[in-house]
Amino acid sequence: MRQIIIVGLGGFIGSILRYLVSGWVQGFADSPTFGYGTLSVNVLGCFAIGLLGGWTDSAGLFSPSMRLFLFLGLLGGFTTFSTFGYETIALLRGRAMLGVFLYVGLHLLLGLGAVALGYGLSTLKG
Numbered sequence: 001m002r003q004i005i006i007v008g009l010g011g012f013i014g015s016i017l018r019y020l021v022s023g024w025v026q027g028f029a030d031s032p033t034f035g036y037g038t039l040s041v042n043v044l045g046c047f048a049i050g051l052l053g054g055w056t057d058s059a060g061l062f063s064p065s066m067r068l069f070l071f072l073g074l075l076g077g078f079t080t081f082s083t084f085g086y087e088t089i090a091l092l093r094g095r096a097m098l099g100v101f102l103y104v105g106l107h108l109l110l111g112l113g114a115v116a117l118g119y120g121l122s123t124l125k126g
Contacts, residue, residue, distance in 0.1 A: 006065055010073015018078045034099055035087040038080050039106060045079035046111040050118025058123045 021044070022037030029036040052070055055061040062070065084107060091099045 003065075003068055006068045007073040007076075010069040010075075011077035012073075014074040014077025014079075016077075017074075018080055021078075022080070033087075033091065033094065033096070034103065035083070038083050038087055039103070039110070042079050042081065042084060042107055043110045043114050045075050047114035047118040048078075049075050050115035050120075051122045052118075053115075054119035054122030 018041050022041050024037070025040040026035070026037030049071065052062070052075075056067060088100060088103060091103060
């Protein structure tokens, strides 16, 4: 039961952060249909999990409870892959094929690149 509470607390915080960051970024966008806010939280979440995962692997930085809180809870609540799927389908339904390819491609390239960058930065030997 303790582990469920740890994950739930992280998810609660992550979801609130997702709402705030995504809304803030989307407020700068000139397009209500392209999910800039979702893209931003997914890339930030990918970077964060790469960085924290690298620190965990290279330095054993976090306890098992802290890993549950950060990885499953906080970052699980912060990233929005389900929203990404919904917004991709909305672009498809609107026949915005260029938008679909751009949206999916940016998520894949920037997300995976952010994980690699975060992981690489966390394992640098100074």
